[in-house]
Amino acid sequence: MELAISVHDLVKTFGATRALDRLSLEVRAGEIHGFLGPNGAGKTTTLRILLGLARADSGEARLLGGDPWRDAVALHRRLAYVPGDVALWPNLSGGEVIDLLGRLRGGLDPARRAALIERFELDPTKKGRSYSKGNRQKVALVAALASDVELLLLDEPTAGLDPLMEASFRDCLREERGRGRTVLLSSHILDEVEAVCDRVTIIREGRTVETGALADLRHLTHTHLEAELAGPVPAGLDALAGVHELVVDGRSVRCSVDPEALDEVLRRLSAVGVRSLVNQPPTLEELFLRYYDGSAANAPAP
Amino acid sequence: MTSLAGTGALTRVALRRSRILIAVWLAVFGLMANVSAAATRDLYPTLSSLVQAAETINSSTALVALYGRIYDPSSLGAVSLIKLGGFGAVFVAMLAVVLVVRHTRADEEAGRTELLGATAIGRLAPLASALVLVALTNAALALVTFAALAGAGLPVDGSLAFGVAWAGVGLSFGAIAGVAAQVTTSGRAATSLSSIVLAAVYVLRAVGDAADEGAVGALTWLSPIGWGQQFRPYAGNRWWVLLITLGFTGAVGGIAVAIARRRDVGTGLLPTRPGPPVAAGWLSSPFALAWRLQRAAFVGWAASFLLMGALLGSLVSSVSSFLNNPQARELFMKLGGEKVFEDAFIAAELAFGGIAAGAFGIQAVLRLRAEELGERAAPVLSTAVHRLRWAMSHVAIALGGSVVMLLLLGVGAGAVYALQVHDAGQIPRVMGAALAHVPEAWTLIGITLAAYGVSPRLAMAGWAALGAFVVLGELGPLLNLPQWVMDLSPFTHTPKLPGVPVAVTALAVLLAVALALGGAGLAALRRRDLG
Numbered sequence: 001m002e003l004a005i006s007v008h009d010l011v012k013t014f015g016a017t018r019a020l021d022r023l024s025l026e027v028r029a030g031e032i033h034g035f036l037g038p039n040g041a042g043k044t045t046t047l048r049i050l051l052g053l054a055r056a057d058s059g060e061a062r063l064l065g066g067d068p069w070r071d072a073v074a075l076h077r078r079l080a081y082v083p084g085d086v087a088l089w090p091n092l093s094g095g096e097v098i099d100l101l102g103r104l105r106g107g108l109d110p111a112r113r114a115a116l117i118e119r120f121e122l123d124p125t126k127k128g129r130s131y132s133k134g135n136r137q138k139v140a141l142v143a144a145l146a147s148d149v150e151l152l153l154l155d156e157p158t159a160g161l162d163p164l165m166e167a168s169f170r171d172c173l174r175e176e177r178g179r180g181r182t183v184l185l186s187s188h189i190l191d192e193v194e195a196v197c198d199r200v201t202i203i204r205e206g207r208t209v210e211t212g213a214l215a216d217l218r219h220l221t222h223t224h225l226e227a228e229l230a231g232p233v234p235a236g237l238d239a240l241a242g243v244h245e246l247v248v249d250g251r252s253v254r255c256s257v258d259p260e261a262l263d264e265v266l267r268r269l270s271a272v273g274v275r276s277l278v279n280q281p282p283t284l285e286e287l288f289l290r291y292y293d294g295s296a297a298n299a300p301a302p
Numbered sequence: 303m304t305s306l307a308g309t310g311a312l313t314r315v316a317l318r319r320s321r322i323l324i325a326v327w328l329a330v331f332g333l334m335a336n337v338s339a340a341a342t343r344d345l346y347p348t349l350s351s352l353v354q355a356a357e358t359i360n361s362s363t364a365l366v367a368l369y370g371r372i373y374d375p376s377s378l379g380a381v382s383l384i385k386l387g388g389f390g391a392v393f394v395a396m397l398a399v400v401l402v403v404r405h406t407r408a409d410e411e412a413g414r415t416e417l418l419g420a421t422a423i424g425r426l427a428p429l430a431s432a433l434v435l436v437a438l439t440n441a442a443l444a445l446v447t448f449a450a451l452a453g454a455g456l457p458v459d460g461s462l463a464f465g466v467a468w469a470g471v472g473l474s475f476g477a478i479a480g481v482a483a484q485v486t487t488s489g490r491a492a493t494s495l496s497s498i499v500l501a502a503v504y505v506l507r508a509v510g511d512a513a514d515e516g517a518v519g520a521l522t523w524l525s526p527i528g529w530g531q532q533f534r535p536y537a538g539n540r541w542w543v544l545l546i547t548l549g550f551t552g553a554v555g556g557i558a559v560a561i562a563r564r565r566d567v568g569t570g571l572l573p574t575r576p577g578p579p580v581a582a583g584w585l586s587s588p589f590a591l592a593w594r595l596q597r598a599a600f601v602g603w604a605a606s607f608l609l610m611g612a613l614l615g616s617l618v619s620s621v622s623s624f625l626n627n628p629q630a631r632e633l634f635m636k637l638g639g640e641k642v643f644e645d646a647f648i649a650a651e652l653a654f655g656g657i658a659a660g661a662f663g664i665q666a667v668l669r670l671r672a673e674e675l676g677e678r679a680a681p682v683l684s685t686a687v688h689r690l691r692w693a694m695s696h697v698a699i700a701l702g703g704s705v706v707m708l709l710l711l712g713v714g715a716g717a718v719y720a721l722q723v724h725d726a727g728q729i730p731r732v733m734g735a736a737l738a739h740v741p742e743a744w745t746l747i748g749i750t751l752a753a754y755g756v757s758p759r760l761a762m763a764g765w766a767a768l769g770a771f772v773v774l775g776e777l778g779p780l781l782n783l784p785q786w787v788m789d790l791s792p793f794t795h796t797p798k799l800p801g802v803p804v805a806v807t808a809l810a811v812l813l814a815v816a817l818a819l820g821g822a823g824l825a826a827l828r829r830r831d832l833g
């Protein structure tokens with residue numbers, strides 16, 4: 001599998017703060033990769049190292065087959081970046097910024113530029129100082145998406161967008177993937193990541209705590225079951241390892257079940273006869289909370 | 303007055319944020335005042351030498367236009383503070399402008415005012431707190447200056463009058479900057495607008511003082527700098543002038559308040575006009591961007607240099623009125639006649655041009671810092687632009703711009719002077735003399751770039767260096783500082799052209815120092831985290 005980004009054991013300290021603590025990240029070519037972590041986890045620092053704006057203290061980072069620090073200029077022709085907090089020049093219009101950044105990157109597609117401006121309902125004649133946060137973000141997004149590049153590095157790009165624009169943005173990302181582009185999407189908007197990402201990496205305090213396909217990660221957490229049975233609920237369910245929060249009310253049962261116990265629980269229920277079954281797969285949010293919710297003890301060893 | 307709610311709290315925050323800036327400026331002002339007084343006493347130990355020096359200045363229209371008139375030639379205080387009362391007041395005004403803009407429009411531009419506006423803070427509180435800060439600072443300035451001057455042995459009442467006169471200039475410009483901050487939409491524009499007003503009122507004073515009487519002489523009374531001098535410290539102490547200053551401050555401050563009451567946060571007086579939907583073809587390189595960002599300031603600086611040149615050039619031929627004084631005439635005739643004196647005058651004024659060109663270069667390099675800290679560097683550096691190419695775009699404007707500025711100063715001064723003396727040969731001569739100041743301006747650019755290369759937070763060292771060199775140049779001769787201390791300043795090494803041999807080696811060494819500093823800065827910038 002060809003890797004667009006490969007980062008291993010990256011360490012970056014700012015004075016006494018250890019922003020990145022042996023962080024690892026692998027992004028495959030052609031995928032949309034979710035980069036998740038709470039505020040201050042080290043997402044932006046990682047992106048700045050990948051852009052060659054900051055230098056890692058130790059560890060290895062490769063981007064599109066090159067060294068992000070040494071080969072910065074050559075690599076930047078092949079990627080586009082949208083910062084989390086877009087600052088524009090107060091007296092340049094949005095259209096000027098889009099054209100300028102595109103040209104500095106090596107050219108942009110005018111037809112695509114026009115289509116994106118229409119899609120995001122952006123007024124390109126406004127000056128930088130008069131745009132709202134969301135509109136500044138749109139300027140940076142149009143500039144990035146209209147460029148003919150292999151890799152998009154997006155740092156919480158939808159933080160200021162309204163739900164309608166966010167939907168447009170998701171469509172755009174899927175189209176980008178269709179064109180064969182790779183996207184690294186730093187975010188903490190979970191349904192956005194769930195909706196568009198193929199694989200995710202979750203980081204916490206500068207360390208990678210989980211990485212993999214969303215479908216695989218789901219196995220790491222509970223499934224919620226709600227069932228109505230033909231007869232009384234069998235005894236002994238609570239004694240099974242991996243069954244939690246069991247509530248029995250006559251013929252109905254509610255519980256959350258670890259992946260490895262799911263098979264056994266279903267076998268026992270179907271022995272009585274199942275009238276109805278509601279099965280909720282774990283959401284990313286639960287996964288997320290499990291890693292972030294205070295103690296690291298909740299998290300399985302990486 | 304709920305619109306003023308929170309003014310006290312904001313004033314404390316502003317004091318906390320600007321305490322070092324204020325303390326350093328006040329210390330420098332106090333030191334300059336004290337040293338000027340003490341040194342003048344040593345320079346003119348007898349009353350007759352003092353009176354002679356004062357009358358020499360008063361008899362030269364050029365010097366009166368530059369510094370002002372000495373209203374009591376027998377008063378040690380009036381003679382020793384002639385420069386500080388005129389030129390010094392410009393820096394007092396600048397401090398007020400810096401403080402007001404920093405705590406009003408610059409905060410608003412950065413979005414901090416909006417953050418505050420959502421709390422229990424009145425609409426007028428940011429402006430009011432900035433004006434209170436200026437009032438407190440200038441009250442402290444009056445006290446510090448009074449103590450420094452009285453401490454040097456000058457009369458107590460005159461010392462107090464001088465301190466209050468300076469504070470009056472500060473108050474007036476605090477109010478002017480208050481209006482500028484309401485009218486414009488960026489801190490930079492507010493500072494520029496205030497500086498233009500400052501330059502204009504200085505010129506009003508210069509023209510008024512030079513004419514001395516009649517309708518033209520009355521121009522002095524239209525200038526807050528002129529009021530400071532018409533206070534006449536140590537020469538009558540006209541306290542009633544304070545009423546004019548306070549009245550002006552109240553009226554102009556009232557205008558600022560009236561605008562602030564009406565406008566929305568984040569806007570100015572004029573609505574922002576829409577820009578082009580697509581970028582012009584030339585806007586396609588880091589240098590083009592740097593030029594686009596700096597061009598408005600560049601044009602403003604260029605116009606000022608040309609005008610200042612013309613103004614100085616027009617004064618040159620009046621310098622010979624100096625020679626009405628018999629001793630001076632004899633001295634200069636021995637040295638080579640009128641020409642020598644005119645050359646010395648041109649050289650002295652071009653030295654100011656060197657300082658100003660250095661200031662232009664420093665602010666042009668500091669755009670790099672503003673771009674980086676404003677997070678506008680990363681979007682450019684994440685494109686196919688090498689960080690050194692990005693940095694050099696702004697540095698090129700600093701280097702090339704300082705040459706252009708000095709050239710314009712030389713052309714302005716040379717052309718007007720040439721017209722008056724009917725000698726076209728003066729144009730290239732004065733131009734060449736102006737260009738001799740390029741190496742010192744480049745040295746300041748090199749210092750700023752070296753500091754910025756290490757860290758954006760250090761970059762302000764460029765201004766500190768300029769300030770230190772200017773203070774050294776002013777105080778060094780008065781304090782009889784050893785030559786090696788004077789040699790620290792690049793200004794010491796520039797030959798006082800025209801009229802003296804061109805010190806090629808000194809200029810070459812300065813250039814080499816400038817390039818070495820700049821190179822070190824770029825090397826450091828290449829290695830550090832950016833954006």
